[in-house]
Amino acid sequence: MLFCMQCEKRLTSDEVAIYRRLIYRDAEEYLCKACLAEKMKTTEAEIERKIEHFKSIGCTLFL
Numbered sequence: 001m002l003f004c005m006q007c008e009k010r011l012t013s014d015e016v017a018i019y020r021r022l023i024y025r026d027a028e029e030y031l032c033k034a035c036l037a038e039k040m041k042t043t044e045a046e047i048e049r050k051i052e053h054f055k056s057i058g059c060t061l062f063l
């Protein structure tokens with residue numbers, strides 16, 4: 001089980017995948033959607049939109 005390195009919220013597999021897709025593919029620690037949005041100066045909704053986008057193009061990180 002994985003937890004956000006910043007707020008310690010339990011992570012979903014999508015949150016792990018989007019972090020690896022956007023930040024660092026070989027990461028061993030991750031951020032939840034809220035903390036990732038803050039880091040990227042965007043919104044959680046935008047992170048969710050990106051997750052759906054990468055799923056729709058068949059990105060293998062999101063299996």
Ligand SMILES: [Zn+2]
Binds near residue numbers: 007032
């Ligand atoms: Zn967090």
